Amino acid sequence: MSQLRFREAVRAAMIEEMERDERVYLIGEEVGHYQGAYKVSEGMLERFGERRVIDTPITESGFTGISIGAAIVGLRPIVEYMTWNFSAVAFDQILNNAAKLRQMSGGQLRVPIVFRAPNGSARQVGSQHSHAMEHFYAHIPGLKVLAPATPADAKGLLKAAIRDDDPVLFMESETLYGVKGEVPDDPDFLVPMGQAAIAREGRDVTIVAWSRMVHVALEAAAVLAREGVEAEVIDLRSLRPLDETTIVASVRKTHRAVIAYEGWPYGGVGAEIVDRIQRLAFDDLDAPVLRTSFLDVPMPYNARLEQLVVPQASRIVEQVRKVLYRA
């Protein structure tokens, strides 16, 4: 075990997999000489050289497109966006090519590729830098979408993603990059995709979260514990495939659920989870399933207003009180 920050765990996963498989490459804006916009790829250019750590012009759609082409003929690119927000201009390549080429080719082609970047709110970066893009991508069959909350999961899931033969989208968070945690050193330590983790056990209510919101949900659970409410916090880790078994088992125990996530309330992964719970655990529910999400507005820049839009522990606590009929 090593104590690593989240960014170091992501880096360790990439380095180990690039040493293990020479077909793996890292490409993106500022990943090489600048050491990564968030220093995730620090030292990697020196270690692997310019043929495997590739700085690109500012062209997300372009380097996504060429990486898909390279994956078709047998490379395994890791594509870094400076943030997931900027993947919007590459959306066509991801939607129409990465996600579909295996299916459209009758299984003759495969696109083993990892797209990774920080996602969701950061601090005071305005509406165009604060999107929770997982909701757009998780809708698409052919893609896998991961959103780890801890350094260990970041490493284990990213390594699994790089070894996977399908396109995997890996959601990091600018606000998590500095978070420290115990991370296994075993070069074959993998976290399987599609398995949620119980971040905190509890009997009174289930809070489902992923990525940064797991930490906020744990904060809310600590507040609730002081009120005598024991919340179970599920860290989804993987949004597609989705571990509905763990969610449903928890709700069958607690009979109440709140989904806490970044992103807007209209549709999205949060609504998907609510659907599964009402469909699969209807008779076990003692209250409607509620959600805590962004307010339904583009993200403001002003810090005070931004804090109102982004889910806080207090808002999760408030929703939990509602499902417990204590509000």
Added chain:
Amino acid sequence: MHQADPGSRGSDAAETTIAIEAAAPVAAAPDLGLLRVLRDDGSVDPATDPGMSAELLLRAYREIKRLRLLDARMILVQRQGRVGFYGACTGQEATPIATGLALEKDDWVFPALRESSIMLVRGFPLVPYLAQIYGNSADVLKGRQMPSHMSGRAVNQVSWSSVIGPQLPHAVGAAWAAKIRGDRTVTVGFIGDGGTSEPDFHNAMNLAGVYRVPCVMICQNNHWAISVPTARQTASETIAVKGRAYGVPSVRVDGNDVLAVYKAVSEAVARARSGGGPTFLEALTYRIGAHSTSDDPTRYRSDEEVATWVARDPLARLRRHLVHRGLLDDAIDAAMEQELSAEISAAITEVETHGPPGRETLFDDVYADQPWHLAEQRAELLRGPKAPAGH
């Protein structure tokens, strides 16, 4: 998308009529000139002649002829409701056929709408090719892809993207992979004149130039993007000249001249293979027929304009050359046509014996391994009422 304002069309119709250009000197500015080999009388320009063997020329003729006959038959079966859609190559066959002949087995092809036939030239059999148009159980694509989006892993051909441009960066990326791995593979990517307005044209050209990849990018300028003429697509003097700004050597070639296209593609492929980097080719041609079976071109262009280009038909020009060289006469030509028609008829008969792909195949190939939720959906579908027979 790609529709000009019809209200402004009438006033400057004369400006948008597509004229045939004379061959122009290419040495100084190959992106502004026009590389041509075949002369009107069937002879060749010795200064540009690539010296194709008699065998290769006859092969090119046969392939173009087969494609011409195949396209006509496919439009017919589409009109009869036997297939859903078809985009013919008629009038612009010289470029895909010459490209197919200029490549090696391990090279990769990323076609656009009208270059699917390259895989036939490179050895993909006709029956499974037609099965991709019918989308039936003989189709290696399992009935999932539109007609005229043909692909085959066996011949290193990848389906183009209906969005118009995205296949060109794929071609650059495949070439980039070859460069990284140090193998000698070359990739060829296609786009149309309309596609050059898409961001992926810029992406591909820019990255091909920056990374100096072994890629040949070919624009089939057939002068019409559905109803939009090239003059309304770009104000650039030629499309080829756009390559200059990306640092990509570019050549404008007579796309109705098989010998000229073969020369341009072969030289570009040889340079790419020897580490000389990318080339951009603009093949000047004309779409004789409709954009697709969903289009009526009489609404936006004149019969006179079409007639001037029919007179420059690549098949007729090659035929003239073969006759000039004593390689072809009416009897050989008629026998070839009969043989090819019979081959196509037999293939259509065979392919139409196959039914639709099994519905259980719907859930395959979405992922490498079928996830549990798709296994559940599959089981549910198979438990349910059967689909109507034949569909």
